[in-house]
Amino acid sequence: MPKRSIGTILREHAGLNPDHAVSPNTEEIRPRTEGAQVGVSVCPYCAVGCSQLVYHKDGTVLSIEGNYESFINGGTLCPKGSATYGLVVNPRRVTTVKYRRPGSDHWEEVSLEWAMERIAQLVKETRDQTFVHQTPDGKTVNRTTGIAHLGGATLDNEENYVIKKLFTAGLGMVYVENQARI
Numbered sequence: 001m002p003k004r005s006i007g008t009i010l011r012e013h014a015g016l017n018p019d020h021a022v023s024p025n026t027e028e029i030r031p032r033t034e035g036a037q038v039g040v041s042v043c044p045y046c047a048v049g050c051s052q053l054v055y056h057k058d059g060t061v062l063s064i065e066g067n068y069e070s071f072i073n074g075g076t077l078c079p080k081g082s083a084t085y086g087l088v089v090n091p092r093r094v095t096t097v098k099y100r101r102p103g104s105d106h107w108e109e110v111s112l113e114w115a116m117e118r119i120a121q122l123v124k125e126t127r128d129q130t131f132v133h134q135t136p137d138g139k140t141v142n143r144t145t146g147i148a149h150l151g152g153a154t155l156d157n158e159e160n161y162v163i164k165k166l167f168t169a170g171l172g173m174v175y176v177e178n179q180a181r182i
Contacts, residue, residue, distance in 0.1 A: 005029060036062050042156075043081040047179070048072060049156070050081050061088050123147060127171055148175035 007026040036057040041064075043050040051070030055063040064085040068075035077084075087093070097115045098107040130146030149167050151160060160178065167173040 003030075006031070033062055040067060043077065043084060044087070045078075045080045045084075050077055052077070052081070052084060061085065064088065123171070131172060143172045143174050145174050147171070147173050149173060149177070151176070151178040 005027045006029045033055040036055040039054045039056065041052045041054050043052055050073035051067035052064050053067045054061060055065075066073055066075040066077040066081070073081075096109050097112050099110045099115065099118075100107045126146045127144050130144045132141055132143055132145075134140050149163065151163055155163070155178075164176055167176050
């Protein structure tokens with residue numbers, strides 16, 4: 001079945017004669033999301049966790065809108081959530097890892113692999129330097145107060161659970177917080 005234009009569909013829906021005068025431009029109008037794939041995402045702004053539909057084609061984001069199937073937001077988005085598309089496609093958005101060496105006056109671009117390794121090394125060094133096995137009175141605590149974690153509000157319960165277990169039980173961090181509570 002050939003694709004019908006928006007104009008044809010509207011005329012049929014309104015019960016108008018198909019020979020009704022419509023401009024060639026109207027006949028050719030197509031939705032900008034036609035043929036796009038749709039991914040479900042979560043708004044990056046606050047702790048509510050509104051669901052979004054991200055329309056994309058050929059590696060390009062075409063549109064972001066509220067997900068009508070979401071029991072959280074029912075297709076609606078606040079002004080910040082509605083502006084997510086502008087955040088994603090902003091030509092000034094930094095999409096590479098920037099690093100400023102100690103004492104440097106400028107940022108340099110580094111690979112994600114290098115940055116992740118550097119963070120892991122610094123966490124390990126700090127943990128080793130500040131780890132306390134026992135208090136002076138002999139109580140076992142196995143903790144470090146030299147590192148803290150501040151989580152993002154759009155993480156789901158499962159992600160927060162894993163973070164909490166890894167950072168407290170695994171690394172011995174005492175200060176684990178989430179921005180949604182601040």
